[in-house]
Amino acid sequence: MKVLIVDMTHGGSTLALEFSKRENCEVLAWDIYHTLQEEDRSFLENNHIQLVDDSFYANSGQDNSELVVIAPVHCNLPIPPHMTHHKAVKYLLENEIKVPVIEITGVKGKTSVAAMLKEIYHDKNPLLLSSRGVEILFDGEETTLQKNISITPASIITAWRLAQEFYKDITRQPDICIFESSLGGTGLADVGIITNIVEDYTIAQGTSSASKAKQQMFASKVVICDHDSYRKIYSLDPATREKTNTYSIKENDTGQVNVWAHNIQYHLHKTTFQVEVVDLKTTDEKLVNTSFTVSTFAPAQYHLENTLSAISASLAMGTPPKTIIRGLENFKGLPGRTSLIKMGETVIIEEINPGINVTAVKRSAHMIKSYDKPAIVLGGSYGVTCEEIDENSLVEFLDSLDEEIPLVLTGDLGYNLNKQINRGSIYQNNIDLAVEETKNAGGKNILLIYRSNFSELGRR
Numbered sequence: 001m002k003v004l005i006v007d008m009t010h011g012g013s014t015l016a017l018e019f020s021k022r023e024n025c026e027v028l029a030w031d032i033y034h035t036l037q038e039e040d041r042s043f044l045e046n047n048h049i050q051l052v053d054d055s056f057y058a059n060s061g062q063d064n065s066e067l068v069v070i071a072p073v074h075c076n077l078p079i080p081p082h083m084t085h086h087k088a089v090k091y092l093l094e095n096e097i098k099v100p101v102i103e104i105t106g107v108k109g110k111t112s113v114a115a116m117l118k119e120i121y122h123d124k125n126p127l128l129l130s131s132r133g134v135e136i137l138f139d140g141e142e143t144t145l146q147k148n149i150s151i152t153p154a155s156i157i158t159a160w161r162l163a164q165e166f167y168k169d170i171t172r173q174p175d176i177c178i179f180e181s182s183l184g185g186t187g188l189a190d191v192g193i194i195t196n197i198v199e200d201y202t203i204a205q206g207t208s209s210a211s212k213a214k215q216q217m218f219a220s221k222v223v224i225c226d227h228d229s230y231r232k233i234y235s236l237d238p239a240t241r242e243k244t245n246t247y248s249i250k251e252n253d254t255g256q257v258n259v260w261a262h263n264i265q266y267h268l269h270k271t272t273f274q275v276e277v278v279d280l281k282t283t284d285e286k287l288v289n290t291s292f293t294v295s296t297f298a299p300a301q302y303h304l305e306n307t308l309s310a311i312s313a314s315l316a317m318g319t320p321p322k323t324i325i326r327g328l329e330n331f332k333g334l335p336g337r338t339s340l341i342k343m344g345e346t347v348i349i350e351e352i353n354p355g356i357n358v359t360a361v362k363r364s365a366h367m368i369k370s371y372d373k374p375a376i377v378l379g380g381s382y383g384v385t386c387e388e389i390d391e392n393s394l395v396e397f398l399d400s401l402d403e404e405i406p407l408v409l410t411g412d413l414g415y416n417l418n419k420q421i422n423r424g425s426i427y428q429n430n431i432d433l434a435v436e437e438t439k440n441a442g443g444k445n446i447l448l449i450y451r452s453n454f455s456e457l458g459r460r
Helices: 012-020 038-046 054-061 085-093 110-120 155-166 210-219 227-234 301-316 321-329 358-368 391-400 411-420 431-440
Strands: 002-006 026-030 049-052 067-071 101-105 126-130 133-138 141-147 176-180 191-194 222-226 244-248 259-265 271-281 287-296 338-343 346-352 374-380 407-410 445-451
Touching: 002 012, 002 054, 012 026, 012 038, 012 049, 012 085, 012 155, 026 054, 038 049, 067 085, 085 155, 085 210, 101 110, 101 210, 110 126, 110 176, 110 301, 110 321, 126 155, 133 155, 141 155, 155 176, 191 210, 191 227, 191 301, 210 227, 222 227, 222 301, 227 244, 244 271, 244 301, 259 301, 271 301, 287 301, 287 321, 301 321, 301 358, 346 358, 358 374, 358 391, 358 445, 374 411, 374 431, 391 411, 407 411, 407 431, 411 445, 431 445
Parallel strands: 002 026, 002 067, 026 049, 101 176, 101 191, 126 176, 191 222, 222 244, 244 259, 346 445, 374 407, 374 445
Antiparallel strands: 126 133, 133 141, 259 271, 271 287, 338 346
């Protein structure tokens, strides 16, 4: 077998190394974005991987009938590859992983859903891959195996290899795997989750979209998808209908939603709601019809939507409602993403995420307006994800905000916004000083929206 792995920037090196371990497999690697450091190049070459340049594919790669081309879904090649990175992960691991797998993709909410599932399956010794790192729970004790890992599909291989190393002395596997993945699923999943498609964006130099890439998740045995995304994007494909469960905040008139919430009582610390389940399809081809009450950290509608995603996935796995209820009761938010911090009489609601977009800002601002003496700190960095924020739309939204709500801007993003908006605002370069500024302006419930990786803030 002769394979060409395209793109060393987004997990290609991991894939190349895995294929190089196969018998009678010749591996070529194309650093299409020219990001490999010399040390990394030498490491690949020392593992018998041949590095090729752009001219290889242009001159001979296309015409080599024996060559299997493996490229990420976002890569725009003149001729479609034989296999995406996602499918390559399944090819490499499908005979190794013998435990249930949940995969999560979507534009927003992936990491939060993964954290909720970790609580639900706390007693199942889960292996967790998320943008926060690779974690494993064993006998109730949590161990971080690697921090600051990407959620490219190849990171699933890294997570699995780390778990094998962790368990090498006791010869076992995790009881369940929970994998967060960008732009789709590998097909390894018993249950695949598409959290939402808010602000769909283009990929592959404008030739494709995030929603189209995430359609790979329908290779899973059963799929969970928010109802709006499924209805607008995926429902036209009849192949998806028999394996998909949808969820929503409330039941629609057509009765097509499988899981929805009502009798919702929002609160900053704990929201309580009733879950209704109708004809939810499980991995063992059963239908679930039930109703139960949940209390968990979900201060706004979009947090509740994430919670319904986790509930739907757990039910599809055959998990009893009492286990789901207990797990979500223990979920207190996600430090570094969505969490609460009490500072005297002041509550800070942190929304820190590298992929924050205008929709996320609008949703968060709508939430804070319903609480006493609200204030907003907004800012962050550029270049933390491939998808940049739409500043023009954000400026338009900020100008529409009630002037009674103090607004303090911070970071590089905040600096540019401060020059463009017309409503009153204050700029503070330091994020902690920005929070102090909102307190001084009378803010009691402060929403901190910051576009960044939490580890980059150097806070606490």
